[in-house]
Amino acid sequence: IVDRRNFLQGPGGVLLPAPGFLTTDELGVLPNAFADSRTNVFGLLQDEWSVAPDWTVTLGVRFDHFSNFGLTINPRASVVWNANPTLTVKALYGSAFRAPTFLEETEGSGQIARGNQNLEPEMIDTAEIVLEKRWSDAFETSVTGYAYWTNDLIEVVSSPGTGIPTFENTSGTRGAGFELEGRLEVNDNVSVRTSYAYQSAELRDSGQRVSGVPQHLLYAEGRWMMTPEWSGLIGVKYVGNRSRAASDIRPPINGYALANLSLEYRPRQISGLFVRVAATNLLDKRALEPSPNLIFPTDDIPLEGRKIIARIGVSR
Structure with a gap:
């Protein structure tokens, strides 16, 4: 290294x-990290039962053993009901974990954030209800409601006494929300797809809103096959306002909306050949993603401005 x-x-x-x-x-x-190793052994059991012609139950469990922190067991389950030929209802539950990285565990004094050899893995439990409806061959919608709980989230906090930023396990978060999706084939040449998501997430120990997480996300795109050789796509993405951590005195981060556009030509005379021109952030809007206040105390991270890319290729 x-x-x-x-x-x-x-x-x-x-x-x-x-x-x-x-x-x-x-x-x-000292360097950020030293040569190190750990051993991971895992196993997975899963089975599926058709308990009735229109009911399916799936149960599974995963076992992981890490040499540095031991055993973790994560069960998963789902129930699917095909209520009728056009309506499907799903109930799902799952748990998962994330092991600490070597950098998060390394105690190198030269790191911007000090490692911690006593870290526990992050844990999450998620429950979902999904309704999928096919109104016609050209129109489909889905609604998803979900809730989740996290434990032992690994975050950078100021170490008591020294004030040095250090990786520590925190109490975690809880959240809930819903997602709406729709797809419409207007005709053989035009299609529209949209999605909207709402999320409310808070810290379990204080009830404060989780920083950097937007409550609202929206995406819409339209595709148009203008001729057998020419096609176009336009998409719009909206990300809502995001709050700051309680220790961050900066104002909340404004939301943004970005538009993307692409145009593609596929000549019928040459099979597989395509020419594509794509523009991202078409209107050259200023958009920011949050920066961690412990490391970058003033500025957020700017996204790219308008970018235009032309590409020629062959697909098979």
Whole structure:
């Protein structure tokens, strides 16, 4: 492992410029990570029962054993009811985990955030109800309601006493929401697809809204086969406002809407050949994603402005 950097970490985790892009040996500090290993053994059991002509039940469980933190068991279940030829109802439950990464566990003093060898894996439990309706061959909709609970989320927090940012397990979050989706084939040449999602997520220990998570997401796209050789697509994506962490004094992050457009030509004389021109962020809107306040105290992360790409290729 070779670790080069152009900064040093001062008291309280403050970043200071280094005299160049140097190795950790040249800077006289410990690297972010050392050569390490761990062993993971897992097994999966799953079975499916057709308990009735229109009812299906699936049960499963996964076992994982990590040499550094032990055993985790995660069950999963689903029930599917084909109520009639055009309506399907699903109930699903699942649990999952995420093991700490080597970087999150490494205690290198040169890290922007100090590692923690005592981390536990993150855990999540999710429950969903799904209704899928086919109104006709050209029109389909679905509605999904869900809730989830997380435990031992790994986050960067200020260590008591030293103030150094450190990876720690936190109490976790809880959330609920719903999603709406629709697809309409207007005719053989025009189709429309839309989706909307609402989510309410809060910290389990304080009840505060989870930072950086939008409550509203919207997407819509239309496809048009203008001729057998020419086709076009336009899509619009909206991301709602996002709140800050309680310790972050910056104002909430504004939402944004971005439009994308593409045009494609496939000559019938040359099989598989296509020419595509695509524009993302067509209106060149300013859009920001949240930055962690412990590392970047002022600026958020800007998304790309307008970008136009032309491509020529062959598909099989």
